[in-house]
Amino acid sequence: METLLDAFGVDWKLLLAQAVNFGVLLVVLWLVLYKPVMKTLDERAKKIAQGVEDAERASQKLASADDEAANIVAKADVNASTIVTSARTSALEEKARIVKEAEERAARLEKDAQARAKEEAARALRDSEREVARLSILAAEKVLTKRT
C-alpha cells in the first residue's frame, strides 16, 4: 500500500493542501457566486409572483369598477325617470290651477261688466225720464206763454 501510494506521489501534505484548496474554493464560490445568484433568482421569482398577483387584483378591481359604474348608471336612470314623472305631474297640476284661476277671473270680470252695464242702462233710463219730464215742462210753459 505504501509503495502504491508512493508510486502515485500521494503525500499527506499535498492531500491536505488540495483539500484545503477545494474547501476555500467552495466557501468563496458559496459566498460570492451561489448566494447572490440564488438571492437574485428568489427575488425575481417573488417579484414576478407579486406582479401576477397585482395584475389579477387590478383586473378584479376593474371588473368591480365596471359593475359599480353600471350600478350608478342604473340608479341614475331610475332617479331621472322619477324626477321627470314628478315634474310632469306637478306641471299638469300647475296648468290645471292656472286654467281654473283664469276661468274664475274671466267669470268675475264678466259678472262685473254685466252689473255695470245694467247700472248704466238704469241710469240712462232715469236720465232720459228726467229729460223727458223737463222737456215736457218746457213745452207746456211755451204753450202757456203763447196763449197769453
Added chain:
Amino acid sequence: MKEHAVAHESSIHVVLKAEELWNIAGFPITNSLLMTWMTIALLVLCAFLFRNSLKMVPGKLQAAVEWLFEGVLGYMAETLESEKLARRFFPLIMTIFLFVFLANELAFLPGVGSLLWGDTPLLRAPAADLNMTLALAIIAFLTIEITGVAVLGFFKYAGKYVSFKSPVDFVVGIIELLSNVGRLISFSFRLFGNIFAGEVMIAVAIFFVAYLLPVPLMAFEVFVGFIQAVVFALLTLFFIKIAVMEPHGEEVH
C-alpha cells in the same frame, strides 16, 4: 521515468506523479498544485466579476449562468426529492463540477506540460495528480457519510451496513460497507485515470505526428474533461441520495 506526459526530443516520458518544483519549509509545491491554485484563482476572479455585474434584469451571461444553476438545482431537487436538501448540497455539487471542469480544460492551454522550470514541467493538469483527485474523493466520501448520519441518525444509518436481522442482511450490509469505502478508490482513480490517460495518449500522438493528428484526440479529451466533471458531481449527488434513503427493511413496497 523523470518526465511529465510530454514528448521530449525522441522519447516519450511518462511520470505518474506530480513533480516538485520548490520546497518551502518542508512543504512540497508541485506543478499540479501550482495549476490548482491558478484554476482556483481564475474561478474566484470570475465569481467576483460576475457578482459585481449581477442585475435584476439579466444580461446574456447572467441568463446563461442562471439557466445552468436553476437547471442543476431543479435536477437535484428531483433526485433528492427535497428542495431543502438540494439547496444545501447545491454549492458542493456545483463547485465540484466547476472546479474539475475548469481544471481539466485549462490543461489544454498551450504551455501546460511544455513550459519547464529547470527540467520539470511548470504546470500539470490538476486531475493528473492523485493527490487532487483523492482529496476530492475524501471530501465527497465524508460529505456522503456525514449526511447519511445527519439525516437518518447514527444508529439507523449504521444499521444499513451492520444488520443482524438475517445472515443475508448481514452479508449484504458488509458488501455495501465495502463498496462505500471502495468509492474512495473509484472516485479518485476514475478522474485521475481518465485525465492522465488522455495526456499520455496526446503525448504519444505528438511523438508520432506533431501536427494535426493530435487535434481530434484533443477535442475528444476536452469532451472527456467535461464528462469526468459531470460524472464526479453526479455520482456525489447520487451517493448522497442513497445515503439519505431509508434502510431497505423499512421501505414500504
